[in-house]
Amino acid sequence: TAPGWWVEKDGRIIIAMPGPPSEMQSMWQNEVFPRLQEGTGAIILSRTIKTFGLTEAKVDELVTPLTSSTNPTLATYAKLDGIHLRITAKAARREEAQEMILERETEVRAILGDYIWGADDETQESVVGQLLIAEGLSVAVAESFTGGSLNQILATAPDSQSYFKGGLITNSNEAKVALGVAPHLVTGGASAEVATAMAVLVRRKLDASIGISIEGETQSGDSVVLGTVYIAIDSEQIKQHTVQSYSGRLYYMKRRAAYYALFDLIKLLKSM
The missing domain is CATH 3.30.70.2860 (Alpha-Beta Plaits)
Structure with missing residues (x-):
């Protein structure tokens, strides 16, 4: 020490x-x-x-x-x-x-x-877990671009076995098609439509109450590489899906995307 x-x-x-x-x-x-x-x-x-x-x-x-x-x-x-x-x-x-x-x-x-x-000691994942458990809900994740960071955060959260059904890492187009995303969507690159399809499909395939997905792409800016992420949430309870997009420096966005997703999920759960 x-x-x-x-x-x-x-x-x-x-x-x-x-x-x-x-x-x-x-x-x-x-x-x-x-x-x-x-x-x-x-x-x-x-x-x-x-x-x-x-x-x-x-x-x-x-x-x-x-x-x-x-x-x-x-x-x-x-x-x-x-x-x-x-x-x-x-x-x-x-x-x-x-x-x-x-x-x-x-x-x-x-x-x-x-x-x-x-x-104080609360984390976004602990707040998500408390809200899901209180409502008797579950969540499943499909993510690209971030290498499984949201899956890792939820899988290691307290009492996650009570609400986290699991997740898929779909980095390649082939993986997205295997999940069920239409081929014509994935060939067009990252988009809100792809993120939405991922959220809907992972919820259905893992029989969860809520599906959440992260999809992203890189862009070249003035002497800096930028990243744009699309976060989609599909909920069985509200019968609709929401999509948000966020942009920033690539390194920053890759690290922060999971927290954007968790915050969006917290807002949705509190609105139910």
Whole structure:
């Protein structure tokens, strides 16, 4: 394990922690944070609100009226699964700190609304799982372009055996045709129509309540390779399908596509 470093001089403290998140978080929670609390004689509590669908700059702009406060504080962090906002409050009693956090969280939720998908230790896949289990629903996945990232996320999520029927990786045209997509569709390249067919077919073949698919293509831009993904959701319950398309730098889109899909699925499940 990597070491940490704590130095005190002239009433100031310098703390250095290891870079790997698992080691840093453990050291912070078990060693650094409790020691800082002892030194201040106060209770320090934090809560993280998680959003998706807005840029960090836009989130900052929207919550600017709330960021001038020094207690509680509000800070934003860009993550793969969206923009996180951490509220931190310091008070003499735990109840006071909790009340301060609740008041600020209420204000944040009023501003960001449906862009918020979770809080604290929740992940998008855990939220999807909770919603599916609560409604007695199941999901199946067909994906191209992303190499099975959505399948992997759902397959390793808590209690996934209760709702995840499985998935198919259809990188080639032959694989899409084997799934049942019409040959004339796949020869035209990636499209919303192909993504829709994939979602419908994987739902039917794996006997799931919901089918979700990711299809994509690359495009050459000005000195940069771009990626466009099509995410389709076919639901037995609402008897319709939805398709969204997202574009950006290829490396970024390949990494983020699964999270776009999970967020779209969260919105659909909450609307049912």
